[in-house]
Amino acid sequence: MQLGRTQTAVVQFCHKEGIKGRRRTAFQKGNIAWNKGKSYCHQGSFKPNHKHTANKVGQISTRTSRGRSVQYVKYTLDDPPMALHRYLYLQLIGPIPDKHIVAFLDGDTMNTEVSNLKAMSRQEHSKHLWQRMSKRERERYNKRAKRKRQESQVRKQVKKLFH
Numbered sequence: 001m002q003l004g005r006t007q008t009a010v011v012q013f014c015h016k017e018g019i020k021g022r023r024r025t026a027f028q029k030g031n032i033a034w035n036k037g038k039s040y041c042h043q044g045s046f047k048p049n050h051k052h053t054a055n056k057v058g059q060i061s062t063r064t065s066r067g068r069s070v071q072y073v074k075y076t077l078d079d080p081p082m083a084l085h086r087y088l089y090l091q092l093i094g095p096i097p098d099k100h101i102v103a104f105l106d107g108d109t110m111n112t113e114v115s116n117l118k119a120m121s122r123q124e125h126s127k128h129l130w131q132r133m134s135k136r137e138r139e140r141y142n143k144r145a146k147r148k149r150q151e152s153q154v155r156k157q158v159k160k161l162f163h
Contacts, residue, residue: 002157003154003157003158004154005154010158013154013155013158014158014162017155017158019158019159019162055074055081056074057074057075057076057077058073058074058075059073059074060072060073060084061073061074061081062110068109069109069110070083070084070085070109071083071084071085071109071110071112072084073087075087083102084112085102085104085109085112085117086102088112088114088117089102089114089117089119092114093114093117093119096119097119099121099122100119100120100121101119101120101121101122101125102117102118102119103117103118103119103120103125103128104116104117105117105118105128107129107132
């Protein structure tokens, strides 16, 4: 193919990006679905104005995403859980400046001691992470960035084909 990819790869990419081509279906234009207008909504078992929550106020839970664990605390009944490090920073140090994040100085996301937390801009945080990376991790990061640039070029070429 012109894009240097198989047809299956291009079709999967288009599906993932939401790019639609002409598609044939078994339904003719103008037919009405048999279940149009019918409601199969299940009524919940909780009474009106009942606040249901799995976590109690003050309970700390741990979530893992992309190999990184972060602790969350339920601080009010009405609000969703907040990251524990952000909550501690707000309570013990003060408000987080606009466009800043609370970062872990030693890189351990489970170490929520106040001395390990610092509010940084995203730019400062990326520099901080880059300094902590080993040479091998930096090479891996650069390879991934190069691959992403190539994918974005392919994405642009595919969009040109369909527009």
